[in-house]
Amino acid sequence: MRINCPLQFLNDAWHEMWRKAAPACGGCDSARPRSRWQRMHRRSSGVRLHGRRYCGADCLRQALLQALSESGPAAERAAIASHRVPLGLLLLSRQQLSAEQLRCALEAQRNAGRGKIGEWLQHLGFATELDVTAALARQWRCPLLREAANLFADHCPAIPLPLLESFQMIPVELVESNRSLLVAFSRAVDHTALYAIERMLGYHTEPCLVTASAMRQGLLALAGIRVSDDVVFERVEDSECARIIASYAAKLAACEIRLARCGKHLWARFERDKAYPLNIVFTAHEHSGQRISGSPFRFSG
Numbered sequence: 001m002r003i004n005c006p007l008q009f010l011n012d013a014w015h016e017m018w019r020k021a022a023p024a025c026g027g028c029d030s031a032r033p034r035s036r037w038q039r040m041h042r043r044s045s046g047v048r049l050h051g052r053r054y055c056g057a058d059c060l061r062q063a064l065l066q067a068l069s070e071s072g073p074a075a076e077r078a079a080i081a082s083h084r085v086p087l088g089l090l091l092l093s094r095q096q097l098s099a100e101q102l103r104c105a106l107e108a109q110r111n112a113g114r115g116k117i118g119e120w121l122q123h124l125g126f127a128t129e130l131d132v133t134a135a136l137a138r139q140w141r142c143p144l145l146r147e148a149a150n151l152f153a154d155h156c157p158a159i160p161l162p163l164l165e166s167f168q169m170i171p172v173e174l175v176e177s178n179r180s181l182l183v184a185f186s187r188a189v190d191h192t193a194l195y196a197i198e199r200m201l202g203y204h205t206e207p208c209l210v211t212a213s214a215m216r217q218g219l220l221a222l223a224g225i226r227v228s229d230d231v232v233f234e235r236v237e238d239s240e241c242a243r244i245i246a247s248y249a250a251k252l253a254a255c256e257i258r259l260a261r262c263g264k265h266l267w268a269r270f271e272r273d274k275a276y277p278l279n280i281v282f283t284a285h286e287h288s289g290q291r292i293s294g295s296p297f298r299f300s301g
């Protein structure tokens with residue numbers, strides 16, 4: 001007994017010290033002392049989801065489900081609510097187009113039942129690609145990047161290619177001093193994608209416009225040099241997404257997970273201690289009729 005007392009004292013002191021030092025779990029609110037096995041295996045100290053620590057797979061899965069069911073970015077609503085002057089009228093007001101040409105292009109678009117007005121104006125020879133892109137830049141109130149050579153910078157952060165291709169966007173310039181990233185678009189500025197980049201990578205984003213042909217070349221070049229382990233899944237229900245993400249977190253011994261929805265995609269990013277981050281993109285296929293039950297922000301696929 002006399003021998004055990006000091007040991008008991010030391011044991012209690014250790015547990016008390018750990019209780020104070022260990023961050024509580026965001027799920028079960030526990031800051032339990034780790035077992036000897038857990039102390040030997042660093043990954044058992046838990047994983048952070050958007051900076052909040054979770055003690056194990058069950059708590060992480062619950063937190064993932066909660067995060068997935070929470071409302072999407074406010075930027076998504078802002079993007080939908082934005083009021084922009086129609087592209088044809090912008091060109092008309094600058095006398096780059098005649099009323100007859102605009103009427104003709106609108107009729108061709110209506111008869112075909114597809115395509116954007118800018119594409120039809122180019123197809124009919126009424127406007128150049130640069131005219132249309134400059135008008136798009138005015139429409140979105142952001143700069144036009146005329147110098148499209150070396151469109152992307154190879155030191156820019158790795159954004160999954162499926163997202164870049166889906167939104168026809170590409171990171172073009174990174175300023176580390178103020179952590180801002182210039183992101184080019186060629187069709188339309190997608191604020192959900194910009195919001196996702198800010199949330200996932202912590203950069204402030206600024207949009208700009210480039211021509212569609214420059215974007216095609218840039219994305220092709222990027223695909224040619226990018227070596228990536230990124231994984232793409234067909235979008236599944238939230239519970240299955242949570243299970244897959246938790247399973248990857250354990251397999252990769254991830255220390256931090258971040259999630260963002262953009263358009264029909266869900267982007268999950270796994271930070272690792274001694275390896276590059278890994279991205280998983282869940283994408284809802286067009287016309288799949290897939291719906292995420294219980295979620296206020298459903299994918300429109």
Ligand SMILES: [Zn+2]
Nearest residue numbers: 025028055059
């Ligand atoms: Zn927990």
